[in-house]
Amino acid sequence: MSDQSGKDPSPELSALTRAVRAGLDTDTQFGSVVPALYPSTNYRFPSIDERPPFDYSRSANPTRAMLATTLATMEHGVTATVTGSGLGAITATVEALTGPRGRVVAPTDCYGGTWRLLDHLATKQRIDVEFVDMWDLDEAARALATPAELVFVETPSNPLMRITDVAAVARLAHAAGAIVVADNTFCSPLLQNPLTLGADVVVHSTTKFINGHSDVVGGAVISKTAETGELVAHWANALGLTGGAWDSWLTLRGLRTIDARMRVHQANAAAVVELLSNHPAVQAVYYPGLATHPGHDLAARQQSGFGSLLSFELTGGIDAVRRFTDGLQIIDLAESLGGTESLLAHPATMTHAGMSPEARAAAGITDSLLRLSLGIEPVDDLLNEIRSALDRAVA
Ligand SMILES: *Cc1c(COP(=O)(O)O)cnc(C)c1O
Numbered sequence: 001m002s003d004q005s006g007k008d009p010s011p012e013l014s015a016l017t018r019a020v021r022a023g024l025d026t027d028t029q030f031g032s033v034v035p036a037l038y039p040s041t042n043y044r045f046p047s048i049d050e051r052p053p054f055d056y057s058r059s060a061n062p063t064r065a066m067l068a069t070t071l072a073t074m075e076h077g078v079t080a081t082v083t084g085s086g087l088g089a090i091t092a093t094v095e096a097l098t099g100p101r102g103r104v105v106a107p108t109d110c111y112g113g114t115w116r117l118l119d120h121l122a123t124k125q126r127i128d129v130e131f132v133d134m135w136d137l138d139e140a141a142r143a144l145a146t147p148a149e150l151v152f153v154e155t156p157s158n159p160l161m162r163i164t165d166v167a168a169v170a171r172l173a174h175a176a177g178a179i180v181v182a183d184n185t186f187c188s189p190l191l192q193n194p195l196t197l198g199a200d201v202v203v204h205s206t207t208k209f210i211n212g213h214s215d216v217v218g219g220a221v222i223s224k225t226a227e228t229g230e231l232v233a234h235w236a237n238a239l240g241l242t243g244g245a246w247d248s249w250l251t252l253r254g255l256r257t258i259d260a261r262m263r264v265h266q267a268n269a270a271a272v273v274e275l276l277s278n279h280p281a282v283q284a285v286y287y288p289g290l291a292t293h294p295g296h297d298l299a300a301r302q303q304s305g306f307g308s309l310l311s312f313e314l315t316g317g318i319d320a321v322r323r324f325t326d327g328l329q330i331i332d333l334a335e336s337l338g339g340t341e342s343l344l345a346h347p348a349t350m351t352h353a354g355m356s357p358e359a360r361a362a363a364g365i366t367d368s369l370l371r372l373s374l375g376i377e378p379v380d381d382l383l384n385e386i387r388s389a390l391d392r393a394v395a
Contacts (some may be wrong), residue, residue, distance in 0.1 A: 086205025163295025208338030
């Protein structure tokens with residue numbers, strides 16, 4: 001048995017209500033409102049002739065199943081597998097859905113850990129991989145003129161917020177015989193549902209918006225068909241990638257507030273974008289909500305909100321970056337994103353430090369680029385903090 005057989009107790013509820021109420025009122029022993037946590041690694045067999053619904057927690061766990069069911073519903077999929085990390089979700093997907101030396105096509109600007117995984121698997125001749133500028137449909141079409149097994153899409157991309165047309169890439173990928181996997185981490189299930197746009201599988205780093213509080217590393221794979229979902233669940237169990245019960249419970253708690261969080265995250269991002277766009281210290285702002293962003297119309301079509309991640313370039317180079325970052329009081333200089341606290345990253349020395357300077361330049365990541373993940377702090381405090389930092393940067 002695997003997590004995917006977790007039953008949805010109230011299929012008539014909207015996805016959002018379900019996120020808020022996931023697992024509430026399911027405790028039959030004491031009637032606890034909040035669901036019980038099942039840390040037990042194992043479950044009793046009634047007899048040697050009968051298997052219990054859950055037997056061993058790597059294969060299936062009631063708390064993890066509750067989270068899986070909720071995420072499947074929110075992404076409009078039929079089944080989900082919860083993993084110990086976002087990269088675990090991507091590993092399970094690649095192992096489940098490719099054969100020996102299966103051809104994988106992925107974006108040049110995919111998440112760095114995804115790039116490393118695919119590159120290393122290719123070095124071991126487990127798969128063949130081609131990285132393409134997926135946001136450029138001519139490039140995607142050129143790569144997908146050759147048959148493929150798996151095509152990755154990640155939109156918006158990190159850190160320049162490039163937007164990829166999920167429906168158009170899915171058409172090209174399906175014509176090439178491929179399964180389409182969308183990494184929906186940056187949008188969360190609230191702002192974009194790739195399965196309804198034509199993708200076959202969605203992966204999440206639940207570490208980010210889904211848990212939302214920067215205190216659990218986790219992942220999930222949501223599938224459009226039961227067949228794909230079974231393969232992913234099988235490989236997640238076989239490889240030992242499934243998530244823990246405590247982490248699942250905490251992630252469910254975080255997920256209950258995702259709608260409220262996303263509204264504040266996005267309002268804060270919009271206010272900060274306006275400040276950045278009108279300040280002399282700033283050379284460029286990359287945010288899909290700006291009408292001048294090349295992916296704006298597409299993002300408006302395929303997303304229901306523009307999210308709370310953005311990047312910007314300062315006019316004064318690396319010295320301006322130092323003046324901007326030295327003296328920040330409420331915005332932490334840290335990697336990761338999607339938490340309640342605002343985080344600032346300097347891609348050239350942090351998230352993208354592993355790339356050569358030439359590769360970074362080719363990817364458009366200059367030393368003057370900063371990425372912001374807006375949290376849910378009061379907007380005036382954020383604006384004051386960023387205005388002071390910009391004034392320092394211009395000096
Ligand atoms: C963080 C992240 C991942 C990896 O997730 P982990 O939980 O850190 O393993 C994958 N994709 C994207 C877009 C991410 O931001």
